[in-house]
Amino acid sequence: MHFRMPTLRGMPRARFRTPVRFRTPVRTALPASLAALLFCLCHPAQAGVANPDISALGQVIGGYTDDPGSSAADEATLRSGEMELVLDAYLNPFLKGWFTLSGSEDGFAMEEGYASVVKGLPWGLALKAGKYRLGFGKLNPMHPHAYPFIDPPRSLVSLLPGGEEGFNETGVQVSELLPTPGDWASTLSADVIEGKEFHPDRDFTRLGWVGRWANDFLIGETGAVETGLSAATGKSIAPEWGSSQLYGADVKAKFYLPGASQLTLQAEGVVRDFLDLDPEVVEGDSVVIAHNRAGFVAFADYRYHTRWNGGVLYEQWESGDETDMEDRAFRVFAGYAVLEESTLLRVAYEHFIPEGSDPVNTVSLQLLFSMGPHKAHQF
C-alpha cells in the first residue's frame, strides 16, 4: 500500500530556514495530464493489456502549538493534508513504471514518475530513470507516510536539498548488487541528477551526482540491519565557483519479536557543505563563502501485534547558515491501525528547542486512510 504523510506545509512551525518551493509550472500542467491519464486508465484496455495497480491515500490532520510565530498559536487546527495517488505497472517483461501524484488545495503535482529495468540486465545491474526521491540516506527515498511518525524530521528538512518536499529530482540511476557471501547484501548505486535542488533560485543548468553504498545483514532469524553511506554533489551558486557537497551515514536495525511485534532502531546523520555568495558583499565583488552544517536524527519504534506502535525521536542540527546555532527536538509518537493498515490513527508530541528562542510544544493528530492493493513492506 502506498501512503503519503503530510508535509510540514501549513503546520504550525518555527524557524525553518529551508525555503518552501512550489513547482508552479508542473502544478498548472498537471491537471490536464492527470485527466488524460485517468481517461486512459478508465478506457477499456486492449486484450492482454492489464491496467496498472492504483492506490490512493487521504488524510485529516489536527494540531495545537504554542509557537508564538505561528498564526495558529494556542489554537486548535484542523485541515486536510496532502492526498496521494500512485500508479504502477509493468511496461513490458523487463521494465516497470511508477507515477506518484500528490494533491492539495494548491492543485496536483507529480511527485515521482519513473521507469525501472527490473530484469534482463547483466552482472546484478539495475537501471532507473525519471523523477524520484533520491537514495540519499534511508529516510529520504521512503515516502514519508511510511515513517512511523507524522512529520519528517526537522533536521533532514533543514539539511537536505528539497526541504519539506524531500530530496527529489529527475535523474538516472545505475545500481549494482555486489557479489557477496551468505546473506550479506551490498548495493552500490550512482545517480546523475538534474542538480536543480542544489541551486533552486538560480538560473543555470548543471548536473549533480548522488551515490550510496548500502550493506544489509540478517541477525539470525530474529533481525536485520542495514548500514549506509551516501554522498551528493552539485553546483549551488554558479558553475565556475566550485561544488557543494552532502555526506550522510545511516544505520537501521530491526528485531522481529514474538507475536508479530517489532523493534526498530534507526539513526541518520548528514553533513551539508554548501557554497553561497556572501550577501554582505555588493554585486560585482561577489565572495563565495562556505556554509558547513551538520545534524542527526535517531529514533526507536516499537510495533506491537502489527496494529500498535509507539516510539521516541531525538534530533539535533545546526540550523543557521551564518551562525553556529544548534536546534534540538524531541518527539514522542504513537499509532494505531483501526482495523488493518488501510486506516491509521497517529498522535505525536514534539518539544522543539530552537537555540536562542523559547521552546515550542506541538501536538499533532492524524488520520490516514488508503485504498488499493497491499504492497510488499520494504525494509
Place this chain on the structure above:
Amino acid sequence: MEHVHTMKKLGALLFSSALAAAPVAAKIKVAASLTDLASIASYVGGGEVEVFSIAKANSNPHFVEVLPSYMIKVSRVDVYLKAGLALDQWADAIIEGSRNNKLAVIDCSAGVEVLEKPSGKVDASMGDVHPQGNPHYWLDPANGPLIAEHVREALSKADPAHAALFAANAKKFREESDRKIAAWNGLMAPLKGSAVVTYHSSWVYFAKAYGLRIVGYVEPFPGIPPTAKHLQELVDRIKAGKAKVLIQEPYYGDSDPRFLERQTGIKVYRFTPSCVGTGAGDYFRHFDAMTEALAKAGG
C-alpha cells in the same frame, strides 16, 4: 590372456580416475516462499538440491518484509517456488530485487482445486479477500503430491541429468502421502462433521480434508480484527454449533480466543500454518502433529 587382463585393469583404473577427476555437479539451489514448499522440494530433490524458505513457520505468510538479504540469497538460486493465489505478493519484490535473470519461478498453486473463489466483484468491504480464491491450499495434504509434481518438473528442467531421481522421489512422496493421508484420516475420523472455529480463513482446506465444519471465524472478515459484538455473536454460534476446537495461528493475539475459551469452553489450538523445518519429512510431520493434537480433542 594375461595381457588382456592387465589392459582391462588399466582401463578400469583410467575410467575410475576420470570419474574422480570429473567436476562434481553443483546442487540445484531452490528458494521457496513457504517452508512447506521448501520441505517438499527437499523431498523431491534429495541430495541434489539446497533449499531454503523465506517465510518462517511462525510468520504470517501474507506479510513478509522484503529484506535485501533475501534478494541476495535469491540472486544465487536456480528455482523459486511461489505459493501463488496472491498470498506471497512480497515474493515478486524479492525476485525483482534479486536481479537473477536465470531464475525459474514456479507457481505451486497451478492446478489446485481452489476454494472460496469469489464469483462477483471483490473489494475491501469483504475484508482482505484474495480475488483468486483462498490461497492456503498446502493445508490439504491431498495437494502435497501436486506441489511435488511442480517441483519435479522444475528440478528436471534445471538438472535434466537427475530427472529420473526427481521422478522417483516424487513418486515416493506420492506413495508416502497416500499412506499418511489414510493414517491421518483414521485419526481424525472421530472429528468428522464436528464444528470448529478458526481465527483466520487459513484452515478451509484443512477442514475440507477432514470433514470439519467451520461455524465461524474470530475475524469478522478476512484480515479484520474482531469487534466485541462479533465476538458475542461468535459465542452464541459456538454454543449453538457445539464447537469444541478453535484453531489459531501464533502470530495473532490470543486475547480474543482466550475470551471465547472462557465464555464457551472451546479449546484453543495454536498451530503454525506452515511446517517448522524445510527438511524432507517436515511437511508430513506438521500434519502428524496437528492431527494427533486434534484427535485427542475428539477422543
